[in-house]
Amino acid sequence: MSSTAEATEETSGDQEEVATDERREALVERIRTELGDALIDHHILADTDLWIRVDRERWVDTGLFLRDGLGCAYFNFLSVIDWMPSPFGREMEAEVDADPEADTKEPEAMQQGVAGGDSRFQLFARVNNVIDHMGITIKTDLDDDTPSIDTWIPAYDGANWHEREAFEMYGVDFIGHPNLINLYLPTGFEGNPLRKDFPLLARRMKPWPGIVDVEQMPGDDEEDETEAST
Amino acid sequence: MNVTEQDQLSYIAAQAADSRINVEIETEGMTLNIGPQHPATHGTLRIVVKLDGEQVIAAEPIAGYMHRGYEKLTEVRTYPQVTTLINRIDWLGSFANEVPFILAAEQLMEVEAPPRARWIRTILFELSRISNLTLFLGDMGIQLGAMTPVFYAFRDREHVLNQIESVTGGRFHPNFDRIGGIKDDLPAGWIDGTRSAMTRIAEFCDQMEALLLNNEIFESRTRGIGVIPADIALSYGMSGANLRASGVDWDLRRDGGDGLAYKELDWKVWTHPDGDSFARFWVRLQEVREGVKIVEQLLDGIPSGPVMAKVPRIIKVPPGEAWVETENPLGAMGYYVVSKGELVPFRVKIRSASFNNVSIASWVLRGVYVPDIITILASLYFILGDIDR
Amino acid sequence: MGLVESGKSPKSLTTLLNMSRKYSLWVYQWGLACCAIEMGAAFVAPRYDVMRLGVIPLPASPRQADLVVISGTVTDKMAPSVKRLYEQMPDPKYVISMGSCANCGGPYWDSYSVTKGVDQIIPVDVYVPGCPPRPEALLEGIVLLQEKILNEDPADRWKGGPLVIDG
Numbered sequence: 001m002s003s004t005a006e007a008t009e010e011t012s013g014d015q016e017e018v019a020t021d022e023r024r025e026a027l028v029e030r031i032r033t034e035l036g037d038a039l040i041d042h043h044i045l046a047d048t049d050l051w052i053r054v055d056r057e058r059w060v061d062t063g064l065f066l067r068d069g070l071g072c073a074y075f076n077f078l079s080v081i082d083w084m085p086s087p088f089g090r091e092m093e094a095e096v097d098a099d100p101e102a103d104t105k106e107p108e109a110m111q112q113g114v115a116g117g118d119s120r121f122q123l124f125a126r127v128n129n130v131i132d133h134m135g136i137t138i139k140t141d142l143d144d145d146t147p148s149i150d151t152w153i154p155a156y157d158g159a160n161w162h163e164r165e166a167f168e169m170y171g172v173d174f175i176g177h178p179n180l181i182n183l184y185l186p187t188g189f190e191g192n193p194l195r196k197d198f199p200l201l202a203r204r205m206k207p208w209p210g211i212v213d214v215e216q217m218p219g220d221d222e223e224d225e226t227e228a229s230t
Numbered sequence: 231m232n233v234t235e236q237d238q239l240s241y242i243a244a245q246a247a248d249s250r251i252n253v254e255i256e257t258e259g260m261t262l263n264i265g266p267q268h269p270a271t272h273g274t275l276r277i278v279v280k281l282d283g284e285q286v287i288a289a290e291p292i293a294g295y296m297h298r299g300y301e302k303l304t305e306v307r308t309y310p311q312v313t314t315l316i317n318r319i320d321w322l323g324s325f326a327n328e329v330p331f332i333l334a335a336e337q338l339m340e341v342e343a344p345p346r347a348r349w350i351r352t353i354l355f356e357l358s359r360i361s362n363l364t365l366f367l368g369d370m371g372i373q374l375g376a377m378t379p380v381f382y383a384f385r386d387r388e389h390v391l392n393q394i395e396s397v398t399g400g401r402f403h404p405n406f407d408r409i410g411g412i413k414d415d416l417p418a419g420w421i422d423g424t425r426s427a428m429t430r431i432a433e434f435c436d437q438m439e440a441l442l443l444n445n446e447i448f449e450s451r452t453r454g455i456g457v458i459p460a461d462i463a464l465s466y467g468m469s470g471a472n473l474r475a476s477g478v479d480w481d482l483r484r485d486g487g488d489g490l491a492y493k494e495l496d497w498k499v500w501t502h503p504d505g506d507s508f509a510r511f512w513v514r515l516q517e518v519r520e521g522v523k524i525v526e527q528l529l530d531g532i533p534s535g536p537v538m539a540k541v542p543r544i545i546k547v548p549p550g551e552a553w554v555e556t557e558n559p560l561g562a563m564g565y566y567v568v569s570k571g572e573l574v575p576f577r578v579k580i581r582s583a584s585f586n587n588v589s590i591a592s593w594v595l596r597g598v599y600v601p602d603i604i605t606i607l608a609s610l611y612f613i614l615g616d617i618d619r
Numbered sequence: 620m621g622l623v624e625s626g627k628s629p630k631s632l633t634t635l636l637n638m639s640r641k642y643s644l645w646v647y648q649w650g651l652a653c654c655a656i657e658m659g660a661a662f663v664a665p666r667y668d669v670m671r672l673g674v675i676p677l678p679a680s681p682r683q684a685d686l687v688v689i690s691g692t693v694t695d696k697m698a699p700s701v702k703r704l705y706e707q708m709p710d711p712k713y714v715i716s717m718g719s720c721a722n723c724g725g726p727y728w729d730s731y732s733v734t735k736g737v738d739q740i741i742p743v744d745v746y747v748p749g750c751p752p753r754p755e756a757l758l759e760g761i762v763l764l765q766e767k768i769l770n771e772d773p774a775d776r777w778k779g780g781p782l783v784i785d786g
Contacts (some may be wrong), residue, residue, distance in 0.1 A: 048337075049553060061295065073461065076467055076562070076564070082577070083576050086305070113549075113568055114550070126581075135552060156463070157465045157593070161589040169301075183294060184293060184297035193302050194301055201731075267649060267651075267700065274651055294696050295697045298733050303729070305729065306729065318726065324658060384663050401657075402656070528684070565716065
């Protein structure tokens, strides 16, 4: 992982970049031979990172193959992304959260990130090969209304707590998890805090104090001054 | 089935398991609650252990007493505001928390910090490691009943904190790292001050070694206790000194990205084959020593030049996803930043080291004796803010 | 103590009593977050040495403590334990709230899981601002509390009304 893509081009030179690309391409090929059509998409950031997206049905198989077939024995993390745009309009200018019910404007279209996607909830996990120093981020799409998926514990023991976290934060059901209860939140907590439609009630009451951060600096041009004074 | 029913069922099942064991040896099972506020838990971890005599038959850590909702809050803070917040995840090595996030944002913005900023970042990163791990070395003694080391640790740690404070203005939460560089240059006379602080830390390491390492009580309480084999450690995603103490040669300072200046220096990654509490203590002791060496080398060769690259005043990060992790004092810490091209991040997944390191507790505590619970937890070394976020 | 409870103790006796209470504070450390380490530095580090103020930092249990320092973020999950801790302490008892989080929620003012100030659960005598406050700031807080103890009328504690004391 270099700090910038620009740095990659400058420091490592073309030859090395091609070489590492080949390394990651070869990995993708090995995964494709194992999983076949279950490998839906992949994305390579040259000399930096690799993303793959797999079919939900083959999630556990993918984990087992990564661990045994590719030597990615190191489990890094597992989490979920909610791709729904926030209904609260949290922008720099917004002093308080917008009320999603009073808002009449059309919600923005959902746009998934690297390696694509076609659902609101996307599960993603990362594993590393500590011998080859290679990391892979694996994504899979979950059902919009009742997200559920098989547990990854057979492949990686460490997934236990991460899945409990994803369960309480996003309401994802992990089938076969031995102890799927809240990890952080008190037992009676209602809602899934990290879903985009979960409101932060304190923000409804108080204006965002972050707004004062736009302060006048010496040497600012006229436009900024008028902006700040209004 | 709702959660409370599940709780009850697992409780009943556990009780039944207790009684089966107890029939054989005629003792009454006991459930011992440690925490949520206990000196040995570095804050507010709660552990419920089921005992059979002196032996643990099941242990379940209960986290969440310090859960502050970082991942949600990052979605409503601008990028510069996020660094203020994430300082407080691992509060003993605050500066180190900022670095991977800033590197991830820089990767998305395609900005690179000037060499001088990179070196100063690396120095501060290593100073936060030293100030963090010195406290561990002292604390490990106190968990075994030796009071002296912790006083030494607090005494010598102050010298490092002074150096951090004179650069950043904050003893604890510097909030000094910026996208594209660092906030300020080093103050005058700082390099000499840091050198003398490093001498003191090197002396401190020798003192710790003299106080603890050949002590019979220390050895017998840590050798062979809480052994974690390498494959289990990898499967739980343990990182940092805990992983290296299990014999896995994996250090992101050497094997990770080029964001910091480690690859230009001469230093060594220490591992230990045993995987027990002693190995974890020993590896950390060597890491503090190695940190002293790294800082001394860095001080010799700070490049000249600006400390800030050209970045817009109002920071908007282009759309994309970036994952950057660094070798923090507690282990690998990473940020998965998803940006939609706005002022605030769309999603920040924080991968903190202690979360994975502690999730192994229920595995490693099974079968140990009660006093060893404390030793093992102390040797795993976690910060509650780093577990609960 | 009957004299004290009746509220008729002579002024000189009250002052004597207060002075001795002021210089023998047993403080229970309720370390929760970052502030706990600064509290540790104030109470344990040789550099700050809290014992010279007549404060004894390591009681075995809250039942032996006169003062509790709530240092750090109080979450909704933790709040019942904090309340129970306070209830376990014997009267007269004092509370120092250390750091922005314990004072008002601090940087987590909009979080879904953080209690916005420990004073929603238990009464607080001295607030120490800062994120985290320096060890010196905590020592200053303790000195302020000692002044407050010196000036208070012990009988107020038995009258049952709200305590309003000028420090």
